[in-house]
Amino acid sequence: SQVIVKIFGPDLKTLERLGSEVHSAMREVAGVVDDYVEPQVMIPQLRITPNDFELSRHGLRKGEVLELLETALQGKVLSQVLEGERSFDLVIRGEDKLRDNPETIGNLLLPIPSGGLIPLKSVAEIAVYPGPTSISHENSRRRLFVLCNVAGRDLGSAVNEIQARIEEQVEFPEGYAWVMGGQYEQLLESGRTMTWLFLFALLLMGVLLAAEFRSFALAAIVLMNVPQAVIGAVIALLVTGTTLNMGALVGFVALCGIASRNGILLITHWVTLIRDEGEEFTPAMILRGCKERLVPVLMTALTTNLGMVPLVLAEGQPGKEILYPVAIVISGGLTTSTILDFTITPAAACLYGRKAILRLAKRRTEGLDDEHMLEAESLEVEGLSAK
Incomplete structure (x- = not known):
């Protein structure tokens, strides 16, 4: 079941009475279905x-x-x-x-x-x-389950209302206690895990970008795409009425890398324009880089979103309970990230990335010159050997 209220205590009759009261309070919550008290078969x-x-x-x-x-x-x-x-x-x-x-x-x-x-x-x-035919125990304490599912609303708000009703209507004697369990408990644990994974992914991406660009400013400009993508993902969840479940959390983690890709492409293209074509760091150069990268980025985003269409249309279909929210999050996040990436990222680069981009272009130019020198020396050695 999605929601399980675990009641602990020493006396079976008191547990049954508390279970009945909890069940009555639970049934008053809108959206509660398939509710029942764990049956006690008497012999x-x-x-x-x-x-x-x-x-x-x-x-x-x-x-x-x-x-x-x-x-x-x-x-x-x-x-x-x-x-x-x-x-x-x-x-x-x-x-x-x-x-x-x-x-x-x-x-x-x-x-x-x-x-x-x-x-x-x-x-x-x-x-x-x-x-009773059997007496259930957990952590060496007698316990009784009151179970239900939730339909037509998000699980989190329903659980919060169930908890409020129980605290308001049911008085537990000394020595008796209750806790929430079921799929909701697993969702909370999974949510905590996915949150840490999300933060770890951001940290790892920041370290890798800073190491590649040798600039925290450029790494921050690239990572600005993540909140831009999160905005679209949240809007997509709200519009479709999808709850923040395990699939949605997986989608957010995947969205980190997908959204950051566009920022990396823009920065590397600006560096290429300065290094290979002798462009100066000006708003015109920034605008040119955006125009030249616009079609590839739009094609990639459009292809990804088209690939998500079958999953987005699979709401309620069996076997798509995880993939559907993943597709909703990625589609919504990729849409806003692509749109905002060509407005916010260029502005941030003009304001905060000038020195870092010029330094990166200079370093790569020097690296390219070193490569040309090595190639020339190699050709010269080969020519002497041939003579």
């Missing part, structure tokens, strides 16, 4: 309660009585019998009718130290009570 159970006073009066110990009952009801292995190469346990126990009838069990005779026999019912209370 007749035999309960034998020794009377300490009567036991001491006859000189009996509780352990002796329990051992005799265990032998009579469950059996006790006395020895083993060999038949050829196989061995069988020799078990002594009472007849089947002894275990089925409380009156018969009460007439079971117990030997006493003073001599003679007394019936079990004279030193113990024997009765049949209804009891």
